[in-house]
Structures are given as C-alpha cells and as structure tokens.
Amino acid sequence: MGFLWTGTWILVLxxxxxxxxxxxxxxxxQDKPLHNRELSAERPLNExxxxxxxxxxxxxxxxxxxxxxxxxxxxxxxxxxxxFVDNLNxxxxxxxxxxxxxERQSIRSSPHDNKLNVEDVDSTxxxxxxxxxxxxxxxxNHKFQDDPDGLHxxxxxxxxxxxxxxxxxxxxxxxxxxxxxxxxVSKLLNLGLxxxxxxxxxxxxVAEVLQKLISKEANIYEEEPNKPTSMxxxxxxxxxxxxTPMAAIQDGFTNGQNDExxxxxxxxxxxxxxxxxxxxxxxxxxxxxxxxxxxxxxxxDSEKEAKEKETLITIMKTLIDFVxxxxxxxTISPEEGVSYLENLDETIALQTKNKLEKNVTDNKSKLFPAxxxxxxxxxxxxxxxxxxxxxxxxxxxxxxxxDNPRGKTDEPKGKTEAYLEAIRKNIEWLKKHNKKxxxxxxxxxxxxxxxxxQADAYVEKGILDKxxxxxxxxxxxxx
Amino acid sequence: xAARGGRALLALCAALAACGWLLGAGxxxxxxxxxxxxxxxxxxxxxxxxxxxxRYPELREALVSVWLQCTAISxxxxxGRSFEGRELLVxxxxxxxGVHEPGEPEFKYIGNMHGNEAVxxxxxxxxxxxxxxxxxxxxxxxxxxxxxxxxxxxxxLNPDGFEKAASQxxxxxxxxxxxxNAQGIDLNRNFPDLxxxxxxxxxxxxxxxxxxxxxxxxxxxxxxxAPETKAVIHWIMDIPFVLSANLHGGDLxxxxxxxxxxxxxxxxxxxxxxxxxxxxxxxxxSSFNPxxxxxxxxxxxxxxxxxxxxxxxTNGAAxxxxxxxxxxxxxxxxxxxxxxxxxxxxxxxxxxxxxxxxEDNKNSLISYLEQIHRGVKGFVRDLQGNxxxxxxxxxxGIDHDVTSAKDGDYWRLLAPGNYKLTASAPGYxxxxxxxxxxxxxxxxxxxxxxxxxxxxxxxxxELMEWWKMMSExxxx
Numbered sequence: 045m046g047f048l049w050t051g052t053w054i055l056v057l058x059x060x061x062x063x064x065x066x067x068x069x070x071x072x073x074q075d076k077p078l079h080n081r082e083l084s085a086e087r088p089l090n091e092x093x094x095x096x097x098x099x100x101x102x103x104x105x106x107x108x109x110x111x112x113x114x115x116x117x118x119x120x121x122x123x124x125x126x127x128f129v130d131n132l133n134x135x136x137x138x139x140x141x142x143x144x145x146x147e148r149q150s151i152r153s154s155p156h157d158n159k160l161n162v163e164d165v166d167s168t169x170x171x172x173x174x175x176x177x178x179x180x181x182x183x184x185n186h187k188f189q190d191d192p193d194g195l196h197x198x199x200x201x202x203x204x205x206x207x208x209x210x211x212x213x214x215x216x217x218x219x220x221x222x223x224x225x226x227x228x229v230s231k232l233l234n235l236g237l238x239x240x241x242x243x244x245x246x247x248x249x250v251a252e253v254l255q256k257l258i259s260k261e262a263n264i265y266e267e268e269p270n271k272p273t274s275m276x277x278x279x280x281x282x283x284x285x286x287x288t289p290m291a292a293i294q295d296g297f298t299n300g301q302n303d304e305x306x307x308x309x310x311x312x313x314x315x316x317x318x319x320x321x322x323x324x325x326x327x328x329x330x331x332x333x334x335x336x337x338x339x340x341x342x343x344x345d346s347e348k349e350a351k352e353k354e355t356l357i358t359i360m361k362t363l364i365d366f367v368x369x370x371x372x373x374x375t376i377s378p379e380e381g382v383s384y385l386e387n388l389d390e391t392i393a394l395q396t397k398n399k400l401e402k403n404v405t406d407n408k409s410k411l412f413p414a415x416x417x418x419x420x421x422x423x424x425x426x427x428x429x430x431x432x433x434x435x436x437x438x439x440x441x442x443x444x445x446x447d448n449p450r451g452k453t454d455e456p457k458g459k460t461e462a463y464l465e466a467i468r469k470n471i472e473w474l475k476k477h478n479k480k481x482x483x484x485x486x487x488x489x490x491x492x493x494x495x496x497x498q499a500d501a502y503v504e505k506g507i508l509d510k511x512x513x514x515x516x517x518x519x520x521x522x523x
Numbered sequence: 524x525a526a527r528g529g530r531a532l533l534a535l536c537a538a539l540a541a542c543g544w545l546l547g548a549g550x551x552x553x554x555x556x557x558x559x560x561x562x563x564x565x566x567x568x569x570x571x572x573x574x575x576x577x578r579y580p581e582l583r584e585a586l587v588s589v590w591l592q593c594t595a596i597s598x599x600x601x602x603g604r605s606f607e608g609r610e611l612l613v614x615x616x617x618x619x620x621g622v623h624e625p626g627e628p629e630f631k632y633i634g635n636m637h638g639n640e641a642v643x644x645x646x647x648x649x650x651x652x653x654x655x656x657x658x659x660x661x662x663x664x665x666x667x668x669x670x671x672x673x674x675x676x677x678x679x680l681n682p683d684g685f686e687k688a689a690s691q692x693x694x695x696x697x698x699x700x701x702x703x704n705a706q707g708i709d710l711n712r713n714f715p716d717l718x719x720x721x722x723x724x725x726x727x728x729x730x731x732x733x734x735x736x737x738x739x740x741x742x743x744x745x746x747x748x749a750p751e752t753k754a755v756i757h758w759i760m761d762i763p764f765v766l767s768a769n770l771h772g773g774d775l776x777x778x779x780x781x782x783x784x785x786x787x788x789x790x791x792x793x794x795x796x797x798x799x800x801x802x803x804x805x806x807x808x809s810s811f812n813p814x815x816x817x818x819x820x821x822x823x824x825x826x827x828x829x830x831x832x833x834x835x836x837t838n839g840a841a842x843x844x845x846x847x848x849x850x851x852x853x854x855x856x857x858x859x860x861x862x863x864x865x866x867x868x869x870x871x872x873x874x875x876x877x878x879x880x881x882e883d884n885k886n887s888l889i890s891y892l893e894q895i896h897r898g899v900k901g902f903v904r905d906l907q908g909n910x911x912x913x914x915x916x917x918x919x920g921i922d923h924d925v926t927s928a929k930d931g932d933y934w935r936l937l938a939p940g941n942y943k944l945t946a947s948a949p950g951y952x953x954x955x956x957x958x959x960x961x962x963x964x965x966x967x968x969x970x971x972x973x974x975x976x977x978x979x980x981x982x983x984x985e986l987m988e989w990w991k992m993m994s995e996x997x998x999x
Contacts, residue, residue: 459584465571466591473659474595495594506610507599508587516591 209246213253225250334360334385336393363388398468460515467519492520572652574878576645578689579609579682585648586614586678593655596620596669602677603754606705609682611754614651616658617673624673625910625930626902628895629762631675631859632888633755634770636710636849638684639701642866642880643770647678649881650888668892675762680751681710688871696871698773708749711771712847714756715745717855718783719846731796732924734855755849756856763928764859766895766936768808769849774823774865775815776832777805782839782848782863790831793840795854796923799938800898802836805862807894809835811886823868839863858925860936898937899958901969903927903946911972914948934965946970952978 216224229246232238238246337360344353364385371381474491499513508516571592577585590597598620601610615621623629632650634643654674657665668674679685681704688701703709721731742748742756779801781793795801809815816835822828831841839845853861867880903914910931917924918935919942927933927946935944937960947953951972958968973981 462584462588463591466588469571469592469659470594473593491594498594502587502599505601506604507583507601507612512587 209249209253212246213250213257216250217254217257334389334392336389336396340392340396459512463512463516464519467516471523488523492523495520570652570656572649572656572881574645574649574881575874576641576689576877577648577678579686582644582648582678582682583610583612586612586651589614589651589655593658596658597651597655602758603750605681605683606750607683609686611677611680611682611751613675613677615673615675616651616654616669618670623762623928623930626900626932627671627673628765628900628934629673629675630892630895631677631762631764631767632770633677633680633767633849635679635685636681636769637702637771637870638679638681638686638704639688639696639699639870640770640772640866641685641688641871642772642877643864644678644685645877646770646866646881646884646888647676650885651676651678653885664889664893668889672892672895674892675764680755694873698870701871704749704751706749708752710749710751711769711845711849713747713749713752714847714849714852715856716783716847718781718851721855722785730924731922732855733857733926756852759853759857759859763932764853764857765934766804766891767853767859767861768891769861769863771863771865772867772870774827774829775812775820775835775868776829776842776865777809777815777836778839778842778850778863778865779805779836780839780851780854780861782845782851784840784844788844790841790843792831792838794838796921797854797860797936798838800936801860801862803938804860804891804894804936805836806834808862808864808887808891811890812883814883815887854923858934893963894936895934896965897963898935898960898965899942899944899968900932900934900965901967903931903933903948903970903972905951906971906973906977908971911948911951914946914951914970914972917945917947919943919945944968946972948972950974950976 212225212228215228216222225247229238229243232246233240233243337356341353341356344356367376367381367385370376371378376384496517499508499516502508503510503513571588586599590599593616596616596618598615599612600615601612603611605611617624617627632647634647635641654665654669658669683705684701684703686701687705688696691697691700717734720729720734723729724731739757739760742753745753748756780795780797783793784791785793812835814820818834829837831837839848839850848863850861850863853859866884872880903911903916905911910927910929912927912929912931914927914931914933915924916927916933916935918937921937925933925935933946939960939962942958942960943955944958945953945955951974954970954972956968956970958966960966
C-alpha cells in the first residue's frame with residue numbers, strides 16, 4: 045500500500061511540475077458522507093472470513109470465528125447450527141480471496157485450496173448420506189458400544205423395563221446366541237433383581253421383540269419364504285416351553301442369517317429394486333402435489349416419449365427426495381422446502397407456458413403443419429424441460445468442481461437464467477422478424493450450427509468459459 | 524440421459540440443484556438471509572438492464588447476454604489482454620457483425636481507461652444492452668444506426684485497475700487507487716506523444732497526420748508501452764475508425780484536441796486544424812446531457828477552474844495539458860477523430876446513482892453516435908473501378924488529411940460549409956471537387972482517378988489522332 049501511495053504522489057508531483065490549478069485535489073473527495081453500498085460494505089466481512097479460512101487451511105485451527113469448524117469432518121453434521129446459505133457464502137468468500145491472490149500471478153491457475161474446500165464440504169455431505177442411508181447399521185449399535193451389559197442408557201438415565209427387553213433382544217439378535225439371554229437372566233436372578241416368574245415373563249417379552257426384529261429385517265431383505273416360517277415357528281414357540289420358542293426363533297433367525305450370508309448381494313439388489321418399485325408407485329401420488337408438473341407429464345405421449353417421461357419423473361422424484369432429506373436433517377426448514385418445491389412447480393408452469401406460447405406462433409408457420417404441430421409442441425416442451433434441468437444440473441455440478449476461481453453456485457444459476465432469457469428473446473425476435481419481412485423461414489438448425497461455431501470460437505479466445513459454451517449449446521439443441 | 528450414469532451422481536447433482544435453487548428462492552424472498560449474498564441479482568429495472576456495477580465476470584456475462592439476445596447484429600471479440608491477463612473485451616454491433624462493409628463508417632467507444640473512473644464502463648454496458656433491446660423493438664433511429672454504422676464498444680480498457688478500485692472497502696474511493704494499470708502506468712499518458720512531433724512540424728514544415736509509419740513494429744518493440752496501450756494501438760491501425768469517444772470521470776465536460784499545449788505551459792487553448800468540427804462534435808454530446816451543458820452548474824469542486832468550459836465543452840489544452848493521451852494519438856496517427864468525455868464529478872460514485880447517470884447520458888451517447896454520418900464520404904477508385912486504398916483526401920483550408928481504407932472508402936467529418944476536396948494517390952492524377960456540406964447527412968462524393976500511365980497513353984493517342992488528321996488534310 046505504501047508503494048502505491050508513493051507512486052500516486054509521484055504522479056501528483058509530476059503533474060504539479062506544470063502547476064495546474066484545475067487539477068482535482070485528492071483531499072476534496074474525503075468529505076463525502078459514508079453510506080452503505082452492497083458492493084463495498086461486504087468486503088471487510090468477506091475478507092475477515094476469508095482470512096480466517098485461509099489461515100486455517102494453511103495451518104491448524106485458529107479461533108473459530110463463525111462456526112467455521114463445522115467444515116471439519118470431526119464435527120457432527122447434525123449439531124451444526126449454520127445454514128446452508130452461509131456455507132456457500134463462506135465458500136464464496138474464500139474463493140474470492142483466493143482469486144484475488146491468484147490473479148496476481150495468472151488468471152488461469154486453479155485454486156487447489158478452493159477445490160479442497162469444496163471437496164471438504166462435499167465429502168462431509170457424502171458422509172452424512174451414507175451413514176444414514178445404511179440401514180443395516182442401525183442406531184442401536186451406538187447404544188451397545190459403550191455399555192454392553194450396563195443398565196443405563198447413554199445419557200445416564202436408568203433403563204425402563206421396555207428398554208431392558210429391547211436391549212436384550214437386540215443383543216441376542218446381533219450375536220445370534222440365545223446364550224446371551226441365559227447369561228443376562230441368570231445375572232439378574234443372581235442379583236435378586238427379578239424373580240423366576242418375572243424371568244419367564246421377560247423371556248416371553250424378549251422373544252416377542254426378537255421376533256419383531258427378525259421380521260423387520262426379513263421384510264427389508266425380502267425373506268418371503270422365511271418370514272412365515274419364522275413367524276409360525278416363533279408363534280409356536282411362544283406357547284409354554286422355555287427352550288422351544290428360543291430354539292425356534294433361533295432357527296428362523298439362523299435361516300435368515302444363512303440366506304443373508306449366502307445371497308447377500310442378491311437381497312440387497314432386491315431391496316433396492318423394491319425401493320425403486322416403491323418409488324414408481326409412489327411417484328404419481330406425490331407428484332400430484334405438483335399440478336403443473338403433473339399436467340406436463342400427462343401431456344407427454346407415453347408411447348413416444350417414454351424415456352423422456354421417465355427421466356423427468358426421476359429427476360423430479362430425486363429433487364423431492366432431497367428436499368425431504370434436507371428438511372429431515374434440519375438443513376432447511378419445512379416451510380423453505382415447501383416454498384422451494386412450489387417455486388419449482390411454478391417455474392415449470394412458466395416454462396411450459398412460454399414454450400406453448402412460442403409454439404403457438406409456430407402454428408402459423410408453413411414449416412409445421414397442424415396435426416404434427418401438437419406433438420412437436422409437447423416434444424419441445426418436454427425436451428426443453430429435460431434439457432433445462434439437465435443443464436441446471438450440469439452447470440451446477442460443473443461449477444462446484446470448477447477450476448475457475450469463482451466457485452459460487454448461486455452465480456451460475458443467475459447467469460444461466462440470464463442467458464436463457466437472452467436466447468429466448470433472440471428466438472422470439474428472429475421468428476417475428478422473419479415473418480414480417482417475409483424472408484425465408486427461420487432456420488433453426490442453421491442457427492444452431494452458427495451458435496455452436498461461435499461458442500467454440502469464443503471459448504478459444506477466452507470470451508466464454510467452456511461450461512458456459514456447453515450450456516448455451518445445450519439450450520439451443522433442446523429447442 | 525443421466526439416469527444411466529448412476530443414481531448417486533444424479534442424486535448429487537439434484538442435491539446441488541436443489542440447494543442452488545433454494546438459494547435463489549431464498550434470495551427472492553424479502554428478509555431472506557441476505558448476509559453474505561454477494562450482490563442483488565438482476566435488478567430488472569428496465570428491459571433487462573441492471574443498474575449495478577459489473578466486475579470482470581459480470582462484465583463478460585453482460586456482454587455475452589447481449590450477444591445471445593442479438594446474435595444477428597452483434598459479435599464479441601477481444602483486442603488483447605491486460606497486464607493481469609483479463610481480456611480487453613469489445614462488443615460490436617452492426618447489421619453484418621465481423622465484416623467491414625465498404626462505405627460503412629466505423630465507430631468506437633472506450634471506457635474506464637482509468638480504472639477508478641467507473642461510470643463510463645457501466646454506461647457502455649448499459650448502452651450495449653440498450654442498443655440491442657431498442658433494435659429488437661424496432662426503434663427507427665437505432666435500427667438505422669446499426670444498419671449504417673459498425674459500432675464497437677469497449678467498456679473497459681483497464682479492467683485490472685477497475686478491480687483494484689472496486690475492491691476498496693467503504694463508500695469513499697480514493698482519487699487515485701485503481702487509476703493506472705496493474706503496472707502503475709497511467710494509460711492516458713502512455714501513448715506515443717505525437718503532439719510534440721506535430722508542433723515541431725508546424726514550425727519547420729511536415730505532416731500532421733498519419734505520423735509514425737511502420738507503427739506496428741515500433742509499437743511492439745517499445746518496452747515502455749503497457750499491454751493495454753499496445754492493444755489499442757493495434758486496434759486503431761487495423762480498423763479504419765472514423766469517430767470515437769473516450770469516457771472518463773472526475774469532472775463533467777466534453778474535451779476535444781489538442782490536449783497538450785504548444786508552448787508547454789500549464790494551460791492554453793491549443794486548437795487543432797479541425798477545431799470547428801470538433802467543437803460541434805463535443806457539443807453534440809454535451810448538449811444532450813443536462814448537467815453537463817448547464818451553464819449555471821457550479822464546478823465539481825470549490826476551487827476548480829472551469830473557465831475554459833463553454834456549453835459543456837472544452838479544448839483539452841485550455842483546461843490542462845495532457846501529453847501522451849489517447850485522444851490526440853487517434854487524431855495524429857489515424858483518420859479517427861476522438862473526444863474525451865468526463866462523465867461525473869465523482870470518479871466512482873455509489874451504485875444507486877448509476878441509473879441517473881444512464882438517464883443523463885443515454886441521449887448524448889446516441890447523439891454522438893449519429894455524428895459519424897456527417898461531412899463528406901465516398902469512394903476513391905481508378906478508371907477501371909478498382910478501389911484505391913490509402914489515397915489522400917485533403918480539404919482546402921484545413922491542414923489535416925484523411926486516407927481511404929482498403930475498399931477505397933473514405934469519410935471526412937466536416938462542419939456545414941462549402942469545401943474543395945482533393946483526392947490524390949501516388950501514380951495518379953489528383954482530382955478536386957467542390958462540395959456543399961449540410962449539417963447532416965453526409966454528402967457522397969466519389970473520385971475516379973486516372974493514373975499517370977493512362978494519361979500518357981491518352982496523350983499519345985491524341986497526338987496520333989492529330990497527326991493523322993494533319994496528314995490527311997495536308998495530304999502527306
């Protein structure tokens with residue numbers, strides 16, 4: 045900064061050498077009042093954050109100013125109290141700082157630190173998903189780890205009777221050994237905590253819970269043949285004798301286990317398939333909450349555009365699931381989730397409407413005779429929808445792994461929106477212009493080729509980014 | 524589609540999409556967590572023109588959007604890179620972008636040559652969007668302009684300086700920070716000082732136009748020139764620009780050549796041969812800008828000396844002497860007439876004021892564009908109809924010539940009056956024509972030049988004819 049000032053003062057002196065009264069004095073600008081400007085006001089905050097982040101990246105952990113520690117893998121995701129918005133903003137801030145520093149050397153250098161940050165965030169997210177999707181590792185594991193035979197829960201509150209039963213049953217299930225039960229019961233008896241009759245009752249209860257556990261697992265892994273067996277057996281076992289029920293349960297359980305070990309992969313796949321099937325059945329139910337999207341789907345000719353329809357459904361479904369998940373984990377509030385989905389639906393409506401409007405003008409064009417026009421229209425809107433969504437994903441996906449120092453995920457969205465809007469205006473004008481001037485009908489494929497060519501040329505010259513060019517090409521190819 | 528690529532991948536993309544859309548949705552809600560949101564996206568105030576400052580990525584984006592909206596009449600290109608590697612982007616608007624149509628004059632606007640003088644940069648972005656919008660709406664003035672002119676708009680000649688200036692925290696922008704390029708060079712003092720040469724030539728005899736032949740080589744070898752300066756010089760040499768304006772900030776006036784005083788004093792009126800037309804051109808800008816042309820406007824700063832300002836215009840040297848500036852370089856090395864427009868008392872005013880600057884300047888920007896269609900224009904060809912490039916067109920009484928471009932086309936800006944124009948080229952016989960020039964539009968005057976050899980042939984033929992006639996009459 046000192047250097048700069050020296051330089052500027054030299055400049056002033058130079059100019060002063062031929063005394064200029066009219067030359068504006070720097071002091072004059074100082075008495076302007078200060079007021080907030082979004083452009084400049086944010087800088088200090090961002091720099092603060094960015095500096096903190098930058099330091100952390102380089103060394104160990106400095107004072108955690110804004111809960112930035114949540115970025116670290118050790119922190120439980122569930123305990124974070126920052127919003128996802130802040131995440132990205134911090135990320136942006138970091139990348140801004142990086143960008144400024146890196147641009148000193150060369151503008152094309154990839155900010156590895158930035159990449160690291162992005163990957164950190166991503167890997168944290170991934171970890172959460174995997175942990176929670178993996179239903180074989182039930183939460184019950186955690187309860188047993190620390191205190192296998194203890195009579196307290198993790199948080200120190202004493203166990204209730206149900207808890208004890210549950211605990212025992214789970215233990216037996218997991219260790220696949222009824223000896224566990226015997227051990228525990230004998231311990232309890234020895235301690236005088238329970239009477240003989242109470243032990244019997246306990247056995248029954250444990251059997252019940254165990255049965256439930258087994259049947260639940262069986263459901264998930266499609267143990268159709270084994271379910272009735274284990275059910276009936278355990279039911280039979282419930283009646284008087286001590287040994288029989290346990291043996292029966294054990295048998296059923298062992299069967300289940302065997303099958304499990306033998307055809308683990310198969311059952312898993314079945315499970316997944318079953319999940320998918322559920323999805324498909326569900327989807328129309330859920331999607332009816334999205335009237336516009338539903339209408340769009342309905343309007344697609346199932347035979348011709350089955351693939352597109354399926355894709356659309358999948359995309360929509362996935363989006364909905366993720367919103368649900370985010371609500372579940374508290375990343376966003378339910379209201380936000382709902383409003384987002386509503387927004388989505390509205391946007392679809394708007395896009396469809398625009399497409400339809402555009403295609404209405406097509407009706408008059410000689411190129412499109414009336415009957416095939418309708419299906420063309422629908423094809424267009426489908427393709428455009430699909431392409432639009434794909435593009436959104438593509439752009440967003442790319443931007444998080446972007447080498448470009450920007451790395452802001454909200455920017456691509458605003459930018460592609462702007463580009464879409466611009467392209468739409470262009471097409472509108474071209475159609476109108478050609479109609480008026482009675483020139484040759486506006487040739488879409490020629491336009492597309494031209495745009496592709498230009499986009500590539502611009503990428504070469506550094507006027508467009510590769511992703512931008514791809515997005516633009518995609519938009520045009522979807523028309 | 525992606526469905527096959529793995530559900531996980533699609534799922535991740537969808538998650539990101541969801542998050543991204545959420546943010547978008549969040550940003551649109553009032554009272555949404557605005558903390559940390561870098562900028563208000565799309566203040567759709569008027570026809571897709573967002574009146575906010577554009578950093579380099581946004582600048583690029585804005586130009587790309589204009590191109591996408593008006594692909595038929597626009598083209599983006601770059602004349603080179605700044606010191607820190609940012610592209611010096613230009614958007615060209617014309618009915619046949621990328622092509623010089625014979626007879627179609629070329630115009631340029633350059634802004635933000637001093638990085639902290641930000642209004643010009645933004646106005647040029649708004650102008651590009653405005654021209655595109657108006658063209659599509661069928662605005663006759665704009666349509667005519669775009670069909671008959673090739674308009675080049677460079678919003679920023681010093682993007683590095685702008686980034687530095689814009690990065691300053693707080694409202695107050697320093698008077699100097701970001702002014703020069705990344706090397707600390709003031710670009711408007713970095714051009715070869717042709718004024719000095721001209722002043723010497725005036726005394727001792729010599730040309731005052733198209734000085735420095737073989738310019739490209741000299742330019743490339745000159746180590747004192749900033750990359751931005753070099754890029755612009757090449758640009759000027761490559762395209763036969765006719766009219767130009769260079770946008771600045773820090774005051775409110777339209778400034779015309781010469782910028783450097785003859786005597787070397789601090790300020791004295793130093794007129795160039797085309798003083799009359801320049802005054803007219805400068806006035807064409809200032810008169811449509813209410814504060815600029817307001818005679819009762821107080822000076823920008825209390826002790827400023829604006830005694831040289833007349834109707835919002837001023838001779839450069841009368842205001843203060845500037846050596847090595849881009850404006851005079853244009854005039855003395857090429858056919859291009861350039862003025863310098865100071866757009867704002869404050870060099871980097873608050874973002875909220877940008878809209879009003881646009882309102883103040885949009886008519887001026889268009890009016891100045893239209894000035895290119897004034898004076899005289901035409902073609903210089905030989906007797907076979909072939910274009911003669913680099914022919915000289917001189918005007919009696921004005922000691923400044925212009926030359927014809929590759930297609931033999933020329934444009935000579937002139938104030939209304941009666942003139943004698945002479946076209947000449949080496950190996951050709953010069954032709955002089957009388958022209959009456961109105962305020963506008965430009966009068967078309969073509970020249971068909973006869974080469975010396977043709978004339979010799981003609982004379983020989985004439986002689987033979989005479990001899991034949993004589994011999995027949997006198998019977999020898």
